[in-house]
Amino acid sequence: MDMLETPGTYDLVTAFAALDHTGLDEVLAKVRSMLNPGGVFFAQIQLWWWVVNTTGILGHFPYAGQRLALNDLTRYFAEHHPEHVEFVQRRYPYFHKGEHPTADEWVQRANQHGLELIAMERMVCPL
């Protein structure tokens, strides 16, 4: 079942690296509607802004996907990894349907949907 169609309300809603592919506003609105009063939403989110993120876009220097606009990124891959050009163009809009929110922007958007931040912690992949 699509999580956006899930019926019912809950005291605890969790999501472990499972929201990346959704529209940020639509999923936050859905989560808010799923929470009972005083309910808790725990999300482990992955960010576009990691040095090597789950889009799988990797260059010869850190943050290739984040440092280059899509035009440059496509040209960079065409020059150095032409076999990956299609992959990069497909994966670039992976996070939240083309939005690349930072952690702080994630929180701001959650606030706009009536969710209040209790705590946030940043974890770094040991790469």
Place this chain on the structure above:
Amino acid sequence: MADHFVTEFGHRIDFVPGFYERNKEYVSWIAKTDVSQQIKTYAPQGRVDPRLLFRDWITFSAAAHFLGRHGLFDRQYQTAIDLGGAEATMMRLFAAYGAVKEASSVDLIDFSAAVDDAYFDEFIRHLNDIETLPLQIRQFINHARA
């Protein structure tokens, strides 16, 4: 091979020797990963690979530790749902540790049969019987519990 890239704005970005080579194995794993396929491939006899269960347990442990530090783990939630929990492992763990009474999961594909109750119970028993686990995992758990 070139050692730098010049953007359309004229900015020069130098390549970092070894960066691509150090990370390409991880990235190629992502590029090839279709989670649904991964679960199927790694599921002998329809059951999920114990390495994936162990990965979920580590993720759960980090979450439980985080929630606990903010007074949010021991609330004994009456109802809970995990979004994207195809194998329903996370909510089983929440329930197994007494944090949740009525646990459910939702995902596009239901893979909960890949972690049936007997298999999950066996996994929990192994975690609690630390001496039966491989040395590396014992060291990890001992470190995490310290």
